[in-house]
Amino acid sequence: MDDKVIVRFAPSPTGFLHLGSARTALFNWLAARSRGGRFLLRIEDTDKVRSEQRFLDEILEDLRWLGLDWDGDPIHQSARFDLYRAKAEELVALGAAYREGEAILFRVAPGRTVAFDDLIHGRIAVETETIKDQVLIKSDGSPAYNFCCVIDDAAQGITHILRGDDHISNTPKQILFYEAFGWNLPRFGHMPLILGPDGSKLSKRHGGVSVTEYKAEGFLPAALSNYLVLLGWTPPGGREILGLREAAEIFRIEDMSGVQAKFDAQKLKWMNGEYVLKLPAGEFADLIAAQLRADGLDPNRLPPDRMVQAAEQYRIRIKTLREFGQMADFFFKDDFAREAEGWAKHLGTPEGRSALSLFADRLAGLDDWRHDAIEALCRDLAQEKGMKPAALIHPARLAVSGKTRGAGLFEIMELLGREAVLRRMKEAAQ
RNA sequence: GGCGCUAUCGUCUAGGGGUCAGGACGGAUGGUUCUCAGCCAUCAGACCGGGGUUCGAAUCCCCGUAGCGCUACCA
Structure with missing residues (x-):
């Protein structure tokens, strides 16, 4: 068994942290922490037009909120264009790539089978006939995703690539690059995507899709991460309520399911309720107060000791922190909602x-x-x-x-x- | 269209040749209570279809079918 595990999470700062991405980050973190390995961050901001600092700030904040810590400083792809170009030129010199206009393309020879043993799915094989020549460097000088991904994974010494199912068809292309450079292959594991309740891709119309939205609704980070981790992985013994640290002790990539799972908001709520029940009284009251403020209610309408007691009265009745303000608004204002x-x-x-x-x-x-x-x-x-x-x-x-x-x-x-x-x-x- | 992944209660899943196919969420019923929630006690609910292999298939193989993904000078 190889002892060192280096994994990475590579968000693109072109939007908020999606639940699916959060889950990917969670599993990579678990893979690292379960084996004393390293969990690295890489910012895939090659698209300079769509990438924004505020998205990056929010993504990092959400990761921390979920309880995911990373090792070292994140690297930014936008600062490494020279490296990608140099590496592409190497392949041109080797005869593996060629110029076409301002772009550099990788030559894919037909008649071969590219295969790899996926950690989750087992052996996956693809014929090179079905892969066309790959763009390495685009005409505008920016690197193509599959190429800089490989360059950086190799540079960061990534040993295990755990990513979404939607990358399965990228993997053979990337393997070709590793081969051209003569580099060792990392292990790949492709986990199924989270689907909406109706079986289609999880999207806004299914409700919240970003971690931020769940935070705003009053979900606890421990509950959200616990629920997400259960989508695709069942702890041996079947225990469902378990903390990240605890999960890290027993997590194995190989135990992950290869089946796409539907997001069940009801079960998430139930689980959040379980975590709400476990919160120490003082912390619970503080969280409730913060939520009230966020929702435009003034917790100071109640003296601190009564605030704690009021929160306790509703603890068993709420699933999310926000529900307290909805059920108990009358403590904080006189124009409370009337049925x-x-x-x-x-x-x-x-x-x-x-x-x-x-x-x-x-x-x-x-x-x-x-x-x-x-x-x-x-x-x-x-x-x-x-x-x-x-x-x-x-x-x-x-x-x-x-x-x-x-x-x-x-x-x-x-x-x-x-x-x-x-x-x-x-x-x-x- | 081509390539790929997947298929157990409504949902998340356990099991992996012989099981009453187990658990959790949700649902239903009854009890407790000032309501709700909770709690207690019950109940309903699944192996996608068809062929094989086998004494025996949910489990192994093949074919269908369905869902999803990819098929970009997006990431």
Whole structure:
């Protein structure tokens, strides 16, 4: 078993980090970290028109956010054009390539089979008849993708190339270049692409496709990376919730599936919920507060200790951080979202409103504003009036939170505070 | 069109000649509760089709079919 593993992730800074690319990065990172190897970055910015610094900044930020660290400084292809040209000239001198106008093309001789043993798919063979002469250097002087890819992989000493299935047909072309230079071949592994739920290529119309979007929606990096890693790889034993570090200990490229997987947003949500449950209370509250700010709500409307408690009330009920602001907006503003149907059902009738004002009047005299005292008062009142507690609870829940669902009413009341509770109940009872 | 990859519940998958074809997400039903979520208890749900090989095929082989990818002086 060869001991050194050097892999790379080579993003092109022409857009945001796509989930599929993130997954590729994840598996390369896993391959390196599982074998004490190196995980390098290479910026494929040969397209100077489409490449932008802001895209690169965001891609690197997203990688860090996901928990992927890389070794050494990234290399930029845009700074290596001279090298690519020199290497192309070498092939011209060797007679393996020729000039055509300003461009340099590689001659592909027919009548040969180019084969390689793919780490994931096994042996893949292609006839050179099906490969036409390859552009090395374009007429505008920039290098063609397959060529600079090979030059850099060789220069960086890459031992394992783990990339998407869409590169399978590039591999034989690249192998030809390695042969022309007399270089050793790296191992190749082609992993299937992630598909949208309908089986087509994952795209915007399936929902979020960039890591940034998931971050904004309140997904936890550990959950997103965990889910992505499960698409195409099953840990021995079948455990599904496992951290990156843990995964690195048992990951083997050979265990990866060669089957394309559909992206299941529901399972991602479930998994995120699992990670939300595991967060320490302080960290959870901080994340919730940050999410509220990002979504235009002011977490300071609640004192810090109540903020923590409010977050805890909803922890089991939310799958993403953003859902807290949607379910618990009434803690942070008075023009909170109201469910029209529930409002009509519980507060649209004289009985509902009178139950509410009865409850509110009684509450006004309560000294001990804690949830258990409020609950005792509510139940005593219901018994006294010969009604079900629910007849008091539902109108009050709507008045106070605007929602038919959510945390326990009495806990909500305690956290929201007497003043706001009584005010909202009285307003709704009008 | 040519070349290539793939094919187990709706989804992610385990299994790899003899299994009740296992798990997870989602779904359904019942219970608990002020609602929701959760929790508890159940349930439904799959080996793409056809030929071989074999005593026996989800598993091995071939052919179909379907999906996806590539077929650029994009990366």
